[in-house]
Amino acid sequence: MTAPATPPATAAGGPGEPDSVSSPVSARVTDELSALIHKAIQAAGGWLPFDRFMALALYAPGLGYYANTSAKFGAMPGSGSDFVTAPELSPFFGRALAAQVRQGLQASGTHTVLEFGAGSGALAEQLLDALGDAVQCYQIVDLSGTLRARQAGRLARFAPRVQWLDALPEAIDGVVLGNEVLDAMPVQLLHFDGAAWFERGVVAEAAPGTEAGTGTGTGTGFAWADRPTTLRPPVEAAFVPGTVTEIHPQARAFIATLAGVLRRGLALFLDYGFPEAEYWLPQRHMGTLICHRAHRSDPDPLADVGLKDITAHVDFTGIALAGQDAGLEVAGYTSQARFLINCGLLDLLAGASVAQRAMAQKLITEHEMGELFKVIAFTRGLDLPPDQPLLGFAQGDRTHRL
Ligand SMILES: C[S@@+](CC[C@H](N)C(=O)[O-])C[C@H]1O[C@@H](n2cnc3c(N)ncnc32)[C@H](O)[C@@H]1O
Incomplete structure (x- = not known):
């Protein structure tokens, strides 16, 4: 997702506007989700690692942010949406x-x-519109049942070429895609106090006169609590005291699992993030965890659970290593701007209206999505002549920076 966008020139109901399957989420959802998370905290002995909190806040069936009926994606706050992604833009x-x-x-x-x-x-x-008959089968894997319903409505005219899968197939031959999926995977939080590392987790907020983190579920809200840990960021750097950062074992495990089933083809992931040498710079000592709601960002995932997205930037070096260690070739890594221009975006825009160009420009402008967003490509068994690299990485490939 990107920074709040200026209103698009399209009319309401055009690209980026929520469809009829979405509806506002009531306070009841937050209350029920909070109760569910409190139970999980209690069951875990009073302290829940942040990745488990994030998994529930985003994906608890029917309640989590991605599982409930809120609009989520859209270009304008007035539409009830929270953020805009590149295909919505x-x-x-x-x-x-x-x-x-x-x-x-x-x-x-x-x-x-x-x-x-x-x-x-x-x-x-x-x-599907652009590729026509070249795609005979378009498979979708999404954790969210409500989003599946929205997808089914939108893609009805392509039936029966579109299929929804509940699990990964045993083998994949084809092209795999994920736009802004890796950033939505739960992360673990680490805190360095200057001498030691701690894993940051979530406890029940203390009710007056009680002690937080006792597992008795006294308060209705949530609070942070740290525990000593052997976990570390993947780089050795001069971390400043007070650093709070995140690590991404779930995203790495996801890529390793995908590598185990990708038999022949290309996998592309587009998202915001950095290589590890940039990820753990002192200037990012507060980490990259952020929430999005109504096109505003805030740093507090413990408040208003279920009503806002929670996300962290992607460690592209970790993603590349996870794929490589599991036998995939890292075939390219570059900025979204480079990738889209290499893919012919500027030629495609030749016949576009001024309003369409203005929106598309945000995909490649450096201070919007062009530079923060990256594209990484993995391949296995592709029949590509040595003089024909992957189109999107033909110029400006940055694999060497990973
Ligand atoms: C930020 S949204 C991006 C949606 C869309 N790709 C776009 O660009 O507009 C993240 C999406 O990833 C899905 N998701 C998160 N983790 C997933 C996983 N492990 N497998 C499949 N889908 C996942 C969420 O349900 C949601 O649809």
Whole structure:
């Protein structure tokens, strides 16, 4: 997701606006979700590691942020949405990405695309429109049942080529995609006090006169609590006292699992983040954990659970290593701007209106999504001539920086 966007020139109900399957979420959802998390804290002995808190806050069935019926994606706060993603911002995102997907399908000799975390279905729609018969089977894996319903409504005209999977297939031959999926995976939080490292977890907020973290569920809110840990960031750096940062074992495990089933094809992940040498710089001593609600960001995931997104930037070095260690080739890494321009975005925009260009420009402008967002590509068994690298990484590849 990106910073609050200026209103698009499209009318309400156009790209980026929530569809009829979404509806406002009531305070009841927060109350029920809070009660569920309090139970989990109690069951865990009074202290829940943050990654488990985040998993419940985002994905608890029917209640978590991604599992409830709120609008989530959209370009304008007035629509009830919380943030905008690239395919919601401009259909030219998917149209440009289609060039890389087409090359991946041809080089793998397949007609299958598998998208993780398809959100509102915007990217799937753009790709299916752009790629036509080149895609015979578009598979979606999404943790959220309500989002699946939204995707089904939006993609009805492509049936029966679109399928929803409950689990990963035993083998994947084709092109795998994930836009802003890795940043939505739960992270563990670490705190360095200048002498020792602690894992940061969540306890029940103390009711007046009681002690927080006793596991008795006294308060209705949540509070932070640290425990000594042997966990460490993956780099040795001069961490400043008071550093709070995050590590990403779930995202790495996800990539390793994918590597175990990707038999032949290309996997592309687009997201905001950095290589590890930039991730753990002293200037980021407060980490990258952030919440999004109504197109505003805030640093407090413990408040208003279920009503806001919780996210952390992606450690692309960790992602690359997870894929490589599991046998994939890291075939490219670059900025979103470079990738989309390499894929022909500027040519595609030649016939676009001024309003369409203005929105698409945000995908590549350095201070919007162009530089913070990156694209990483993994391949296995692709039939690509040595003089024909992956299209999106033909110029400006930064794999050496990982
Ligand atoms: C920030 S949204 C991005 C949605 C969409 N890709 C877009 O760009 O608009 C994150 C999405 O990832 C999904 N998600 C998170 N973890 C997932 C996982 N392990 N497998 C499949 N989907 C996942 C969420 O349910 C949600 O649809």
